Amino acid sequence: MIPDVLISKYLDGDLSLEEDVEFRAMLAADPNAREAFDSAVLLHIAMRCEDVTTVPSDVEESVLAFIANAPLTVCAQDQSMRSSSFRGLHSNSQRGGLSAYTDTDLLSFGRGLKTRGAAHAAPVVRSGVRRVMAAAAMLLVLALPFGDQFLGVGDFLALNYGSQPSKSSVQSTGNADLVSIKAGKVLASEFRRVANEFRRVASEFRHAGNEIDHNISSTEIERIVPSFADQLVQRTGFESLDLDANGTTSNTSIETAVGNSAEDRSATPSLHSLFSSNDLVSAKNQRDGESQNTFFGPDVPNIEMLVTTSYSQSVTAPTKGAVTTISAGFGYGVTTNTFVGMEMGSTQYTSTTEILALVREPAVSSVGVVPTRAAFDADRMTSFSKVTHESPNESSKSNYRTEALTSFSSEGTVWGAAFIQHSVLKTGIVSLNGRLGAGVGEDGMLTYGRMQAECNIVAGVSLTVGAEARYSPFRTGVIGGQPMARTYGTVISALYGLQVRL
Amino acid sequence: MRGTTHHTAPTLNDEQLVALVIAFRDGDRGAFRALYDMFSTAVYRFCRHMIGDEAMAKDAFQETFIRMFEHRQELRGTNVRSWLFTISRRVCLNHLRSRRAAHISFDETFHAQGEHQQSDVLLKEQIERALDQLPVALREALVLREYEGHSYLEIAAIVGIDLSLAKVRVYRARLMMRKLLATVAQQIR
Numbered sequence: 001m002i003p004d005v006l007i008s009k010y011l012d013g014d015l016s017l018e019e020d021v022e023f024r025a026m027l028a029a030d031p032n033a034r035e036a037f038d039s040a041v042l043l044h045i046a047m048r049c050e051d052v053t054t055v056p057s058d059v060e061e062s063v064l065a066f067i068a069n070a071p072l073t074v075c076a077q078d079q080s081m082r083s084s085s086f087r088g089l090h091s092n093s094q095r096g097g098l099s100a101y102t103d104t105d106l107l108s109f110g111r112g113l114k115t116r117g118a119a120h121a122a123p124v125v126r127s128g129v130r131r132v133m134a135a136a137a138m139l140l141v142l143a144l145p146f147g148d149q150f151l152g153v154g155d156f157l158a159l160n161y162g163s164q165p166s167k168s169s170v171q172s173t174g175n176a177d178l179v180s181i182k183a184g185k186v187l188a189s190e191f192r193r194v195a196n197e198f199r200r201v202a203s204e205f206r207h208a209g210n211e212i213d214h215n216i217s218s219t220e221i222e223r224i225v226p227s228f229a230d231q232l233v234q235r236t237g238f239e240s241l242d243l244d245a246n247g248t249t250s251n252t253s254i255e256t257a258v259g260n261s262a263e264d265r266s267a268t269p270s271l272h273s274l275f276s277s278n279d280l281v282s283a284k285n286q287r288d289g290e291s292q293n294t295f296f297g298p299d300v301p302n303i304e305m306l307v308t309t310s311y312s313q314s315v316t317a318p319t320k321g322a323v324t325t326i327s328a329g330f331g332y333g334v335t336t337n338t339f340v341g342m343e344m345g346s347t348q349y350t351s352t353t354e355i356l357a358l359v360r361e362p363a364v365s366s367v368g369v370v371p372t373r374a375a376f377d378a379d380r381m382t383s384f385s386k387v388t389h390e391s392p393n394e395s396s397k398s399n400y401r402t403e404a405l406t407s408f409s410s411e412g413t414v415w416g417a418a419f420i421q422h423s424v425l426k427t428g429i430v431s432l433n434g435r436l437g438a439g440v441g442e443d444g445m446l447t448y449g450r451m452q453a454e455c456n457i458v459a460g461v462s463l464t465v466g467a468e469a470r471y472s473p474f475r476t477g478v479i480g481g482q483p484m485a486r487t488y489g490t491v492i493s494a495l496y497g498l499q500v501r502l
Numbered sequence: 503m504r505g506t507t508h509h510t511a512p513t514l515n516d517e518q519l520v521a522l523v524i525a526f527r528d529g530d531r532g533a534f535r536a537l538y539d540m541f542s543t544a545v546y547r548f549c550r551h552m553i554g555d556e557a558m559a560k561d562a563f564q565e566t567f568i569r570m571f572e573h574r575q576e577l578r579g580t581n582v583r584s585w586l587f588t589i590s591r592r593v594c595l596n597h598l599r600s601r602r603a604a605h606i607s608f609d610e611t612f613h614a615q616g617e618h619q620q621s622d623v624l625l626k627e628q629i630e631r632a633l634d635q636l637p638v639a640l641r642e643a644l645v646l647r648e649y650e651g652h653s654y655l656e657i658a659a660i661v662g663i664d665l666s667l668a669k670v671r672v673y674r675a676r677l678m679m680r681k682l683l684a685t686v687a688q689q690i691r
Contacts (some may be wrong), residue, residue, distance in 0.1 A: 008673045012654075039680050046625050053547045059560045060542070063567045067534055070571060439622040 003033040006039045140278045306331040306339045307420070310497030314467050324348045325470075325492050329419065337423040344435060347472075415441030415472075417448070429456040433464075444488075447470035452495065460501035468493045515664040516580075531582050534571055537582055542567070544583075544589050544650055551645040554634040562597045566590040587652070587660045591642055598638060625686060632682040636675055643668060644675035 006023045008014045015023060111358050306328050314323035324347070331341020418438025425432040435450040452466025470491045513521065525533035525593050545566055550559040569589050616648040633641055644662060646652040652660070 004677055005673065008676055025631075036680065039684065040676060042625070043629065043676070043679055044648065046629055047644075053543050054549070055542050055546045055563065061561055063564050066568055067531060067571050068566075080592075217585070238514070369680070370612060475670075485599060 003036060004031065007033075007037050011040060011044050012039075014100065020054035100266070148221060285370045305501070307500045308343070308464070308497060309499075310464065311347075311497050313495035314491050315467075316492045322349075323493065325493065325495075331419065331421060337426075338419045341419055342416065344414070344416045345412045345420050345437070346412050347441070413437055413442040413447060417446065423454075430454065433466075441472065443473035446470065448472070450495070452497075454499055462499045462501070463496070465496045466494075466497050466498050519580050523577065523582060526582075527640055529574065534574075537570075537586075538567060541583060541586050545586060546650060548587065548590055548591050548645060549594055550639075551630070551633060551649055552591070552642060553597055554630060558597050562590070562593045562664070564594045569593065584652075584656050584659050585632055587650070587673065588662075594642075597637065606638075625683075628683055628686045632679055635682055636678055640671050640675035640678065643671035644679065646673045 003026055006015065006019060006026065009019060010023060027037055072170050074265050248344070264428050307328075309328045310326070312325045312327075325345050327343050328343025329341050329343030331339035333339050417437040419435050419437035421433055421435040423431045431454045433450075433454055436448075437450070438445070440446065440448045448468055448470040450466060450468040452464045454464050455461045456462045470493065471488065472491065513651055522533050522536055526537055542563075545558070546563045549562040549566065550556065553559045553562055565618065566589050568587070570586055573589070601641075634646070636644065646657045646660060647654075654665055654668045654672070657672070658665045661671075663671075
């Protein structure tokens, strides 16, 4: 082990038994190590045995005067509930330091704690309330723009399928509506699910209708049509309304059948988003405009919300060391395959640098003489520069030795970015997404591109694996924890993460 | 080897300390005074070693305790010492930045004196001056370790770095100090 490391461990009392043996052997054998050890111990003792320090009285007075007059931010109720055991303490403390307190004084703190449980609970409760209110405010901010896309959208849902598939059956029964379905209060996500089922059943129904027109008798029609209605009810899980023996509704208007009258609408509170202010009217217009393949209900676009987390580890980076990034983001689907959103993360730069330095031994002539400023600087520059430019052979006055110094550094930055993500390929449970982002971090602007495979695990939860290229400012050197320089460059990373579609 | 000579404040038992901290968080000035008495000397010494300038160290010291009182409700747990040194470190760094901006010149007398002084006084003065030559990150680690006797874990918590990095910084600081003071140490020996 490097002698300096052993010396440092010795000063900390951290030498193991083996290291202690090695250390003693080294001191016995190496005069340089012995000299270094003597210096280290001398400095260590000198620093530990510091002269008695006293705070200047003028500084102390000004601090205490400031505190005595400083306003308290705690509420008046807390002040009034303060135990009397604390009130007298200030005057006690004037006697001079904590040592002036009697044991009774100090114990009174403990008694005060026990008797003032309720008083101390108050700030904690207030803090909890503040957090809850902050969370509620955040939800409200998220909910307002897209509220009825995700939250409750009203207390009705009506689906209606038109008469197109079976011309003969429509003509014979005189009914345009084959299926109507009603439900109670629903979530937009539930509505989307039902609407999708409806479309699927409608497609099958339309296909069957073509078959019916050409090949099947009206008796067969009466048997088949209800099966689709039943199928729809079964697959959506919603209540079926007004289906007669033939599986058709009566001539009663759909609006009345499902309670979608003007009165019902006005009585139905609904959280409207900024982008869809009157969904019920929209639904009505939709019904009036076309009677086939339509469904009545809130006008909910097929919008999705995306929550992502990712962790990336650099594969190549302009700096020696590793660049790791952890991030989280959320986005809204603007189309079926495209999301826009925000991502926030932190990037950590870690590096290990080993420096081999030529260190000059103190010149013989300098022993016992305080060096001049110029001589000291010259010596210092030679000793501490990472690589000396002076060859040992060029100096006839000094001896040199090679010394290894290891430097570790770890620095982090926080950044935020806006992104757009698009699914470029979809097959089964796997899809390939591309994401472009641009934002700003502590060190400056950044941009990134990402390709990731998304594999659906369960429901809307997917595992993502991919690669990322990030063009961002990075720290080229860190000395003693202080960033020495920054420049832009590209970091290519492998990443994995989770993605949830809501 | 770890010295505890700097920590002269009387020790409290856990219950007393918890009660003291709670009272302090509630704005009790008596509790503040008790904590002040416990830590003021160490904090002042830390400020002085970090900044190396008496007047600025006084300012930093005052600011530390004023901030301590103003931000008392941010104190979590009962480790007042680490929390207080975290505040003090930030204050000192701010002062150092402002001093750097003002371009205070190098003390020309650094290497030209000392021959007429006692060796221990010389050494301590030279240590102060060498400390001033260390990078701030190394200096704070060394001061916390050697002068204040903090554990590496405490140093890591105060500075906000990994434990291993705290050890490396102290190691590097010791190495640099030895090299900066090699001649002086030889003289004394």
